[in-house]
Amino acid sequence: xxxxxxxxxxLLGPVGLLVAVGLIGSATSVSTRQDFLGALxxxxxxxxxxxxxxxxxxxxFGHMSFVALGAFAAGVMTIPxxxxxxxxxxxxxxxxxxxxxxxxxxxLAAALGALYALVVGVPLMRLSGLAAGxxxxxxxxxxxxxxxxxxxxxxxxxxxxxxPTTTGIGTATGGAVIxxxxxxxxxxxxxxxxxxxxxxxxxxxxxxxVRIHRERLLAFVISGSLAGLAGGLLVHxxxxxxTEQVYLxxxxxxxxxxxxxxxxxxxxxTVGAVLVSxxxxxxxxxxxGLGLGPLELTLPDxxxxxxxxxxxxxxxxxxxxxxxGGREFGLPSRRHPTAPGRPS
Amino acid sequence: xxxxxxxxxxxxLGAVYALVAVGLALVFGVxxxxNFAHGELITAGAYxxxxxxxxxxxxxxxxxxxxxxxxxxxxxxVAFRRLRGATVTTALVTTFAVSFALQATWLMAFGPEGRxxxxxxxxxxxxxxxxxxxxxxxxxxxxxxxxxxxxVALLLNRTSIGLQMRAAAADPRAARLLGVRADRxxxxxxxxxxxxxxxxxxxxxxxxxxxxxxxxxxxxILALVGVVVGGIDRLPSATAGGFAIGFATAVxxxxxxxxxxxxxxSFTFLLVIVVLLVxxxxxxxxxxxxxxxRV
Numbered sequence: 001x002x003x004x005x006x007x008x009x010x011l012l013g014p015v016g017l018l019v020a021v022g023l024i025g026s027a028t029s030v031s032t033r034q035d036f037l038g039a040l041x042x043x044x045x046x047x048x049x050x051x052x053x054x055x056x057x058x059x060x061f062g063h064m065s066f067v068a069l070g071a072f073a074a075g076v077m078t079i080p081x082x083x084x085x086x087x088x089x090x091x092x093x094x095x096x097x098x099x100x101x102x103x104x105x106x107x108l109a110a111a112l113g114a115l116y117a118l119v120v121g122v123p124l125m126r127l128s129g130l131a132a133g134x135x136x137x138x139x140x141x142x143x144x145x146x147x148x149x150x151x152x153x154x155x156x157x158x159x160x161x162x163x164p165t166t167t168g169i170g171t172a173t174g175g176a177v178i179x180x181x182x183x184x185x186x187x188x189x190x191x192x193x194x195x196x197x198x199x200x201x202x203x204x205x206x207x208x209x210v211r212i213h214r215e216r217l218l219a220f221v222i223s224g225s226l227a228g229l230a231g232g233l234l235v236h237x238x239x240x241x242x243t244e245q246v247y248l249x250x251x252x253x254x255x256x257x258x259x260x261x262x263x264x265x266x267x268x269x270t271v272g273a274v275l276v277s278x279x280x281x282x283x284x285x286x287x288x289g290l291g292l293g294p295l296e297l298t299l300p301d302x303x304x305x306x307x308x309x310x311x312x313x314x315x316x317x318x319x320x321x322x323x324x325g326g327r328e329f330g331l332p333s334r335r336h337p338t339a340p341g342r343p344s
Numbered sequence: 345x346x347x348x349x350x351x352x353x354x355x356x357l358g359a360v361y362a363l364v365a366v367g368l369a370l371v372f373g374v375x376x377x378x379n380f381a382h383g384e385l386i387t388a389g390a391y392x393x394x395x396x397x398x399x400x401x402x403x404x405x406x407x408x409x410x411x412x413x414x415x416x417x418x419x420x421x422v423a424f425r426r427l428r429g430a431t432v433t434t435a436l437v438t439t440f441a442v443s444f445a446l447q448a449t450w451l452m453a454f455g456p457e458g459r460x461x462x463x464x465x466x467x468x469x470x471x472x473x474x475x476x477x478x479x480x481x482x483x484x485x486x487x488x489x490x491x492x493x494x495x496v497a498l499l500l501n502r503t504s505i506g507l508q509m510r511a512a513a514a515d516p517r518a519a520r521l522l523g524v525r526a527d528r529x530x531x532x533x534x535x536x537x538x539x540x541x542x543x544x545x546x547x548x549x550x551x552x553x554x555x556x557x558x559x560x561x562x563x564x565i566l567a568l569v570g571v572v573v574g575g576i577d578r579l580p581s582a583t584a585g586g587f588a589i590g591f592a593t594a595v596x597x598x599x600x601x602x603x604x605x606x607x608x609x610s611f612t613f614l615l616v617i618v619v620l621l622v623x624x625x626x627x628x629x630x631x632x633x634x635x636x637x638r639v
Contacts, residue, residue, distance in 0.1 A: 053433075059433050059436075123617075123621055124617070124621075126621065126624075127620060127621070127624055130378075130432075130572050130576060131572065131620045131624040133572075134568075134569050134572040134573065134616065134620060135616070135617050135620045135621070138569070138617045139613075139617070141609050141612075142609070142610045145606075145607060145608075145609040145610045146607070148606075149607060248561075252440045252444060255440065256440060256444075259434055263433060300452065301452065302448065302451050302452030303452060305444070305445075305447075305448030306445055306448040306449050306452060308444075308445075308448075309441050309444040309446070309447075309448055310445045312441040312444070312445075313438060313441040313442050313445060316434060316441060317423060317427070320427075320430040320431070320434045321434070
């Protein structure tokens with residue numbers, strides 16, 4: 001197989017999976033469709049995280065900051081200006097008087113995500129290892145704290161509601177596919193390869209002239225922009241959101257999805273997100289009773305999360321490098337079974 | 345409120361955080377694992393106190409210790425033992441998953457509204473009143489914190505198992521070649537972590553008797569931040585880091601004007617970022633410590 005057709009196949013896997021989720025979702029009832037929307041938005045979030053963590057090898061606990069910023073910016077700006085003063089009385093006049101459409105709000109969410117990642121990334125990208133993990137976590141804590149208590153820019157501790165629910169199955173699929181294509185284009189670009197080289201061996205990469213700080217910053221900004229987009233999609237799916245929904249639990253779940261799928265590849269990020277999302281859905285449904293042919297399975301209330309946690313633990317113990325082993329999508333008989341994408 | 349009061353409150357809270365930090369750093373030392381599920385040991389201990397509130401006080405406390413230690417050993421045996429050799433990211437996320445499963449278990453078993461553990465609430469009585477207010481629990485926190493940190497230090501420096509733990513932390517492969525049994529050393533580290541978590545559970549329930557499924561989460565996250573800020577590679581610097589973040593939280597909480605107090609986490613974490621940028625290897629790490637990349 002030629003290099004180009006292999007590359008096409010590597011992109012086809014993730015995009016095909018996302019489109020399949022979208023197509024099946026569009027054929028289901030309105031209530032079931034929410035689960036498919038959830039899976040697609042989770043995939044967008046996880047791909048966003050992958051662009052930075054997968055390519056740089058540096059962990060980030062801070063990406064939910066960009067999702068939160070995107071979600072609240074898109075939400076606040078699309079609530080009709082007529083009702084804004086009554087639901088968000090403390091808002092700055094500039095935010096209260098203006099109103100934009102849903103599509104524009106997604107662009108805004110992505111732009112703000114990128115900008116915030118740039119501001120945070122300039123100082124933070126000098127860090128590696130655990131220090132980077134904790135510093136990005138500190139960013140999440142600050143973002144959450146400010147969003148929760150500063151009522152001039154948002155709803156504070158209250159629920160942001162009356163956001164137009166415009167994320168349909170088409171928008172969600174489109175968003176996820178855009179994220180996958182951007183991630184793929186970046187990781188195959190010269191800049192992406194420079195960063196991946198620094199992931200494998202930082203000292204060697206620096207020795208041949210890779211400027212690690214600059215490369216990490218670029219990945220962080222792309223990643224922040226996609227995370228902002230995911231936040232925008234999320235708020236327009238839910239229609240109402242609180243700061244707690246884009247905080248610790250989602251941070252851990254998103255990271256778990258990425259690692260369960262395989263940190264080192266776009267295919268891993270996509271598979272992990274889709275698989276864990278649907279696992280969550282199926283288990284939650286099983287609490288209300290799930291028909292499996294002649295069998296009727298009913299889980300006790302609350303058991304679904306226990307099982308989800310145990311299953312994730314099990315997958316990580318059995319396959320520490322994730323379900324995909326950090327490999328890109330491809331046909332089984334490839335010449336380089338451990339080619340790019342395997343973290344050391 | 346005067347400055348001396350702030351300092352006393354800060355030291356007391358710092359002592360509790362330091363105990364969590366020691367538990368995290370011991371396990372990290374012997375197997376390079378950040379055990380996020382440490383908080384669930386604290387929660388398990390606290391629930392035990394709540395469920396055994398009708399028992400004699402000593403029996404209740406003993407049960408708390410037994411449950412926390414048993415859970416620590418069980419998580420090590422069932423899950424974390426298999427993580428040796430895994431990357432730090434995978435190992436960390438696995439401990440998230442274990443923590444997630446345990447939190448969901450507490451939620452399923454005990455409900456979201458919480459149980460009350462009022463076993464030792466008599467310690468809330470004032471010991472000193474007047475210019476400076478001092479409750480008994482503050483004194484207990486100080487004494488127990490100092491005693492346990494000193495005890496762990498003695499254990500590590502004066503006993504055979506302590507020597508083996510330090511050897512395994514310094515160079516796992518060389519230690520194994522010299523006959524240090526990894527299983528035993530790691531299990532012992534988890535045993536100590538469980539013990540410390542039980543003590544933290546007892547101290548925390550005195551001040552906040554309401555035990556919810558996320559009881560141990562917040563302090564573990566903050567202590568973990570403190571451990572990394574202090575320098576996770578060495579026990580003294582990690583402990584000092586845990587103490588520092590507890591101290592800073594208490595003092596900033598008292599010092600900030602009431603209107604700005606809701607933004608306390610922002611100030612604390614801004615400080616964290618600044619320290620990490622200036623001293624990535626840790627605030628209390630030796631000056632010439634190499635910056636080792638582990639994630």
